[in-house]
Amino acid sequence: MKILPYEPDNTSLAYSVGTTLDRFIKLKQSEFPFASGELSQLLRDIALAAKIVNRETNRAGLANIGGAFGQTNVQGEEQQKLDVIANIRFMRALSKGGEVCAIVSEEEDSVIDLQNNSGKYVVAIDPLDGSSNIDVNISIGTIFSIYRRKTPQGSPITEEDVMQPGRDQVAAGYVLYGSSTMLVYTTGHGVNGFTYETSLGEFFLSHPSIKAPDNGKIYSINEGLQNQWNEGIKDYIDECKRRDYAARYIGSLVADFHRNLLKGGIYLYPATHKNPEGKLRLLYEANALAFIADQAGALATNGKESILDLQPTALHQRTPLFIGSSKMVREFEQIAKDKKVLV
Numbered sequence: 001m002k003i004l005p006y007e008p009d010n011t012s013l014a015y016s017v018g019t020t021l022d023r024f025i026k027l028k029q030s031e032f033p034f035a036s037g038e039l040s041q042l043l044r045d046i047a048l049a050a051k052i053v054n055r056e057t058n059r060a061g062l063a064n065i066g067g068a069f070g071q072t073n074v075q076g077e078e079q080q081k082l083d084v085i086a087n088i089r090f091m092r093a094l095s096k097g098g099e100v101c102a103i104v105s106e107e108e109d110s111v112i113d114l115q116n117n118s119g120k121y122v123v124a125i126d127p128l129d130g131s132s133n134i135d136v137n138i139s140i141g142t143i144f145s146i147y148r149r150k151t152p153q154g155s156p157i158t159e160e161d162v163m164q165p166g167r168d169q170v171a172a173g174y175v176l177y178g179s180s181t182m183l184v185y186t187t188g189h190g191v192n193g194f195t196y197e198t199s200l201g202e203f204f205l206s207h208p209s210i211k212a213p214d215n216g217k218i219y220s221i222n223e224g225l226q227n228q229w230n231e232g233i234k235d236y237i238d239e240c241k242r243r244d245y246a247a248r249y250i251g252s253l254v255a256d257f258h259r260n261l262l263k264g265g266i267y268l269y270p271a272t273h274k275n276p277e278g279k280l281r282l283l284y285e286a287n288a289l290a291f292i293a294d295q296a297g298a299l300a301t302n303g304k305e306s307i308l309d310l311q312p313t314a315l316h317q318r319t320p321l322f323i324g325s326s327k328m329v330r331e332f333e334q335i336a337k338d339k340k341v342l343v
């Protein structure tokens, strides 16, 4: 039997796996030349709301058993569907912190003006992504984008603050409520992933500096809609099949994106007859994931141009989305372009 003396690892512990999210955010704050700590606080607010939604998610099955908990929960709130609950949780967290002036949420028809003109940031959020998977215990998520307002602090918010292209995001991320709960985010200096340790109530750095494989063998698309695709999409998927790629489609964008980000792959949600503009929303789904993809060395396009370059024209605007490993996205564009009927 070999016995070794313990040698403490003194090398750059600050960034090693196991660092808490709080500590990591603090350490990274110095990367923003003019940061006064508000973005850091905003990220902490989001993490707190994510913990609460995680808790709700974990008991979703129980809470739904024949209304066993009646119409109200322990806080005396109406028993609501998880996407509505998640919206309330994130709205509360974002409004209380004081850093945010306006919120765009999938669950709200209009921009929510927090009446906090001193807030520096605008947040776009899909509080609960993959809601069709809630009741069947399959991974779901939250997606968020953070923008710095364009108008000066202290003035009322305007459309200009809200309708910013993805390229202008200062931070973006997602939470994946899966076999473990993860928070993955970027502030434009790489992508880092944190895994939630339930017993400690903390997110710990588990996936530092995520880099997407530049190629992969997974394609993710709702193939049931094949008859609604144009020829370009069909050709590309046929090619994936010829190459014996694996088809993987969860139906929760966050989960499908996360898997492909780590393993290599492409996610496609094209225009269909039912959704001629595509199904996914630019402001609070596509943009955040496109920013993360970009920071991880992957690509995101609507088939014609980079998602990050699209100028939003409507709050709940939809877009076709093709996102994933750079070689796959480029190849997809090439095959689809030859048909000249891409989107």
Ligand code: AHG
Pocket: 106, 126, 128, 129, 130, 131, 132, 222, 251, 252, 253, 254, 279
């Ligand atoms: P949401 O639950 O926020 O409305 O988003 C659902 C989205 C996305 O998560 C998923 O990738 C896609 O809808 C699945 O759509 P199909 O069921 O049409 O495949």
Ligand code: MN
Pocket: 126, 128, 129, 130, 253, 285
């Ligand atoms: Mn969604």
Ligand code: MN
Pocket: 083, 106, 126, 127, 128, 129, 130, 131
């Ligand atoms: Mn949603």
